[in-house]
Amino acid sequence: MLSLLVQRVSCFLLVFVLVSRGEANAAPADAPLASEACVEVAPTSPQLLLPELVHPPRRAIWSAPDGGGRDFLVPIVEMAALHGIFWGTAKVLGKPYADISLETMRRNLTDGWVWDEDAFATNAFGHPYQGSLAYTAARSNGFGFWGSVPFTVASSVLWELFMESESPSTNDLITTSIGGVVLGEVLHRTALAILDEGEPTLARSVISLLVEPVGGINRFLFGRRKNDFFPVPGSFLQGMAGVTSNVDNYNDIDGTRFDVPNQLEGHLGVEVVYGPPQLTSGDYDQPFDYFTLTARMGFSRDTLTVGFFSRGLLYGDRFQFRSVSGLWGLMAGYDFANPNTLRVSTVSLGIGGVAQVPLTSQLTLDSTATVAGVPFGHGGGLTSPESARDYHFGPGAQSAFELGLVRRGVGRVGVSVRNYLISGAFLGEGVELITYATARAELLLAGQHGVALEAFVANRAGQFGIGSDTLRQRATQIRLLWTFSKGPGFGTR
16 A cells, blocks of 8 residues: 555656756657556546637737637627728819718618619729628627628618719629629638637738638637637648730620730739638538639730639538549639729629548549529620720529649649529620630659649630620630649648
8 A cells, every 4th residue: 555655746746846847848759658657547538628728819909818719899889980981082072972961861861772873893893892891890809700701791782872873783792792692601711711820910910800800800809709719721822923925815796706815914812712621520610611713814915814713612511422522512612803994893692512542642633613693793894885885784594614623742733614694685785605615734853842834824715795796705825833732732631
């Protein structure tokens, strides 16, 4: 008995000394192991730490020590402030729609909603981005995905009724609400993933702020709310930069072809795949636990083109069939691209899925397919518009298909095709089909650095009413890109 007591006291003193001295004075690697008599406590199940213990709230000017819960007042004040900033800027710039009064507000409340004819960038990007600011104001103040949606819709309604002298716009309400939610959630999760990728740094904070401005300001002022913590699921992130050569670009109007001069352009891009590494081990119980984002920018001395393509799993589940694993369900998306008259922008809702087939331990076949309806989309351009609007709009449909072969740690090859059908039938404007197709081959050269070669083709075919011209356009590009990738699997497990 005395011997057992001595052993237990010796074990206790050994543990106490090691803990108090810390890692700097830890026992050497060749130290003898403690005897089995020291381990008599039955093993217990692992304890999951609360998010705020794993990622403590960052220093803020005003914040609750535990990260705080939902705050209703702050996003309301921020929505009012954002409206004031947008309206004040338009007023200073002399925009006619900023000349509001009690009379314009009364008229907007009684005269009904219309289809507006603002510029393509305003309707297709400006309004969804404005909606994303309202969404992230609520999201970063502790509201979940669905709890942030009413703030986005309310912000759009209030702007249309009270902050513009023009009649309230139905298409703005649709694109601001749906596009703002999709874009807002993608930016919110991306910003948090940037913050939580490693140790807090000024660079991470600045980049996160640029990705999600309202959320970044809220985290600076109030700290991180409890809903501001996500388990980062080993996402794939790739940055790219290089040059683009335009080849075989032309317009064809009723069989008469007009060639477009070719030129060299700079090219920047980023690709994010959020979620797939959990295909065999995670539950997608929250909207956008899986999403993809591809953003591209081409530029030269006299041109600037932007492409932004995103889709996320709104509601769905995993599936497993033999060696094939994946996810499927209801997908929501927001796309925007403005390459001259081949431009397109949509908000979408439809069915989609992702499947990954391990061919070997290092080789994986990765495929994605979605088919969606488009409540409202913008496409191409009108050859002879009767109004100031120089693009086609209306409801429609879209589809996307991607197929890739990934060699882990070596490279990948693949193709992607996106189709957009924009119908203006109820507006008397015909129909058009726009297709974007990309073939890609990529090789890792040194660590995370690699090189990629892409061939991109965009086609547009439109018919705008009986007796009108049939329009066909094509743009073809060859791209040589340097890439920097986080994760050797290119989004596969």
